[in-house]
Amino acid sequence: MRFVFKTSYDADISLFKHRAQAVWYGLLLLLVLATPLYFVLIGDAYLLGEITGMLILAIAGMALMLLTGHTGLPSLGHATFMAFGCYLNINLLGAGLPWLIAFPLSGLIAGALGTMIALPVLRLHGVYLALATLAMSILTSDFVVIAEPWTGGIAGAAVPDINIFGIEINRYSTPYKFYYLVLAVAILMVWFYRNLLRTPTGRSFTAIRDSEISARAMGINLTRAKATSFFLSATTAGLAGALFGHSAGYVTNETFDLVMSITLLLMIVIGGLGFIHGAFFGAIVVGIIPVAIANGRTFLSTTFDVNINVPGLESALFAFILVCFILFEPMGLYGRWLKIRTYFELFPFYRKDMFKRQKSYLKTDRVQ
């Protein structure tokens, strides 16, 4: 059991609640910094590439988490913003800009474009917003084909290598450098996100999520706060898309499709809606499932001579896990961990309904 005594007002919003937490996160940082060492020792960097992929997914997940988990706006179209970021990055690099300028710029332009598209639909909420973003996501592939001079259309476009002050970074030839680059972006994002949640802007997002009506009553400009959230989210998604492009090496009109948008949404729900950790946990699950299925298949075919080859098994298994989570653990993986931790922290005093959220039954409660 731990007692945290708050001795100053800043303690309420400090980055770490107590010293032990800071130590744990420091250890985690050391671990992720040292991970490539293991792959250097075994001399095979294939799995490191997978881990880098998970980190990129986690950045995209954070983008969606800010919008859906913290502002309460469901989006089924985040792959579109990733596509913006990816193609902008390719074109800016092609125009001769250095990567250190092209990369953030592509994120910012993606954010601005995303906000411009989203402004008219921001007045909508809930289902309508989900539908509008769904339509946007479906149209993405068509628009990539239409904008062929910039995107390469169906034939696709190759993503140039990263060059930072003469250091060439490529996913295949220099996997370690690429890992550290993505890691740096991810850590910067987490740091930014964590700080955002401590500012009035971040607090207003959470207020909107919990109740639009009371947020308005407290003087929050709904449209402005939602647009800000959309901008930040689309920018982050754009950055994730640019990194995704570097990781894929080649992108076509089918890279950023509806399935990707939906996967992102399912991912953050499995990880835990409303927690930064959730984006990372979700990305790990999404990264592990295909590997687990492939391994399970080889295991079954070698030991029992059973061949399971059903298309769509991955997404179905993923969906099944998701249904179980929504029914039995709506707070996701991180929520489960939080409950276990709280149980031990408060040892004899944990109550079953401690994390229960208030339910709303009346239609009048939900009209917003």
Place this chain on the structure above:
Amino acid sequence: MDFLQLILSGLANGCVYGLIALGFVLIYKATEAVNFAQGDFMMLGAFVCIGFTNHEYMGLNFWLAVPLSILVMGALGYLFNWGILRHMFGQSQTSIVILTIAMGFIIRFLAGAIWSHEPTSLEIPFAGQEVRSGGLVLGIDEVLIVVVTAFLTLAFFLFFSRTRIGLAMQAASQNQLAAYYMGIPVRRVHSLVWGLSGMTAAVAGILFASKGAIDPSTGLLGIKAFAAAAIGGFGSLPGALLGGLIIGLVEPLASRYGPPGVSQIAPYAILLLVLIFRPGGIFSQTQRKKV
């Protein structure tokens, strides 16, 4: 003549979209849940009927298989609500949206595993017959679709305005708590609405499969039906049909007279325009709470 022909075949397509949207709106109106798996329900209904009718499966008589598959889908809808969605009662709409999307993935997978991913079409006794009138050639399946949709619309109208259970559904959709106070078993009413929507999906699926081949990914057609529902205005039954018809008509006309690629974009472009300029849809029913 060419134009009329296009309009008529668009009408038949639009009726299928309208029927899917109808099942979708039924659920939304009564339970405020948004069933993103409605298109997959339609696909499943079609495959259940194929499983009953086609000779390589059970080979039953078509006229026996149709009511049977409608019943099966009704039961599935009822059980889906009873087993899964009822436990979500009172949780946020977003999680219900995500849940139904996930259910759609599972249904698509199951249908693919049971009936294979090959496009299959329903063996109907009147395949290939045509109705000719004044230079127009119409497949009997297209005529059937329009007639069945019109009939179903009338039946729904009478059901909701004349029967006790229909009125109970309306009451439950307007105010759940007040409906409880009036002695309406709201939970069972919800399950019944899901059953009803499953039946509608089965009808839409059977009509669709009698018109052309169907495969598990056809369920994604549901997305067009959502567009239809949103264009017509969520929570409005005539709106759903009208939205379906608009989309059904726009598609063939755009592909005939517009530049290439427009026909795929058109439905969603209309959806975005409607959402921007008239967010509640054509038959708007949204309410605002003033602070």
